[in-house]
Structure formats: structure tokens, C-alpha cells
Amino acid sequence: MTIIIKFFKPHTASLLIATLIVVCLAQYQLGFILNFFLLVWIFxxxxxxxxxxxxxxxxxxxxxxxxIWLIAAAIIGLAHTVQHNHTRNAADVFVMKIQAFTDKYHRYPSSISEVGVSEDELNSQLGLSxxxxxxxxxxxxxxxTSFEPFSTFSYDFDAxxxxxxxD
Structure with a gap:
């Protein structure tokens, strides 16, 4: 135990600050702040x-x-990648429901509720949508998007x- 304490003691400040930054920047739509840290890391x-x-x-x-700092950046990137993939998979399910409705009725649904999805369900799975x-x-x-607050993904139903x- 004393070996671990001796090893981490000189790095306590870096570990605490990196942990705080990971906890903050791994949150939904806050990953863009990592760009400011990248500017510092360049130097x-x-x-x-x-x-x-x-x-x-x-x-x-x-x-x-x-x-420590490279691992912190990797954790933030991984968190946003997982969030993006989870959200995209959920969005793909909604697109498939819309496409199935369109194939069956030869028109697009007038609202998402026509495909059996409530607005609350849509927003709980995709966030702002x-x-x-x-x-x-x-x-x-x-x-x-999960990485930055004002950018979006839009589905092109033709392509x-x-x-x-x-943004």
C-alpha cells in the first residue's frame, strides 16, 4: 500500500484535476470543451x-x-463515441419505423405518434429531437449530437x- 501512495502522491493534483475534467466533459453535449484543452496540450x-x-x-x-492527461482525453473521447453510437442506434430504430409506415401506407407519417412512438419516448432516447x-x-x-450542443444529425429519407x- 505504501508503494502505491508513494507513486501517486506526486501526481495527486494531476489525478484530481484530470478526474474532474473527465467527469465534466464526458457529459452529454459538453465534449466540445475538450477543444480548449487541446489548444493547451498543443504547447x-x-x-x-x-x-x-x-x-x-x-x-x-x-x-x-x-x-494521466492522455488517458483522460481518451476516456472523454470514448464516452462521447459510446453516446453517439447509442443515440444513432436508437435513431435508426425510429427511422426503420418511419420507413415501414411509409412502405405500408405509401406516405410519410404526419407525426411520430403515427408510427407508435410518443414524443416523450423520442426525446428520452435521443435527447433533443x-x-x-x-x-x-x-x-x-x-x-x-452528443459532442456539441448546437449541431445536429438529420436523416435524408431519399438517400x-x-x-x-x-452549428
Whole structure:
């Protein structure tokens, strides 16, 4: 136990701050803040590499700090990848229901409730999302991305692909 304490004691600040940042930035739609940290890391990582190469006294501690921050960034990226995949899979299920309705009745549903899905169910599985028909009877199915708050994915029912719509 004392070996573990001796190993982590000099890295306590990095571990605590990295943990706090992971907890905050792994939240739904907050991943974009990671870009600000990447700006800092662009300068910090080469500086750390320089210190690792030139200063043997702090080499081990600096390597551990770099690893802590790289692992933190990887955890944030993984969290948003999992959120994106989960949301996309749920959205694909709704698209399949809309397509099945369209194939059966030869028209798009006027609301999502026509395919047996409530607005509450749609929003609970996709977050900010909506389905509607425009004045020409063309459907619009959109949900918000998990990484950033104002960007969305929209389904193109003609091409049958998702389109990314940045803020």
C-alpha cells in the first residue's frame, strides 16, 4: 500500500484535476470543451517531451503526468463515441419505423405518434429531437449530437443516410 501512495502522491493534483475534467466533459453535449484543452496540450505536450528528454530528475514524474492527461482525453473521447453510437442506434430504430409506415401506407407519417412512438419516448432516447413534415409532405427527422450542443444529425429519407449539420 505504501508503494502505491508513494507513486501517486506526486501526481495527486494531476489525478484530481484530470478526474474532474473527465467527469465534466464526458457529459452529454459538453465534449466540445475538450477543444480548449487541446489548444493547451498543443504547447504542453512538446514542452513535456523536452523536459522528459533533457531532465532525468523529473523524467518519470513527467511521463506519468502526460499519461494521466492522455488517458483522460481518451476516456472523454470514448464516452462521447459510446453516446453517439447509442443515440444513432436508437435513431435508426425510429427511422426503420418511419420507413415501414411509409412502405405500408405509401406516405410519410404526419407525426411520430403515427408510427407508435410518443414524443416523450423520442426525446428520452435521443435527447433533443423532432420529426415533422414540411408543406410539401417531405419528412424531417433530426436529433442533437452528443459532442456539441448546437449541431445536429438529420436523416435524408431519399438517400437513406444521416447528414451532419454543424452549428
Amino acid at each position: 504542453w505536450l512538446p514542452y513535456s517531451a523536452y523536459r522528459i528528454i533533457t531532465n532525468s530528475v523529473i523524467r518519470q514524474h513527467q511521463i506519468v503526468r502526460v499519461l 423532432y420529426y415533422s413534415l414540411n408543406q410539401l409532405g417531405r419528412p424531417s427527422f433530426v436529433y442533437a 437513406r443516410v444521416w447528414e451532419y449539420l454543424p
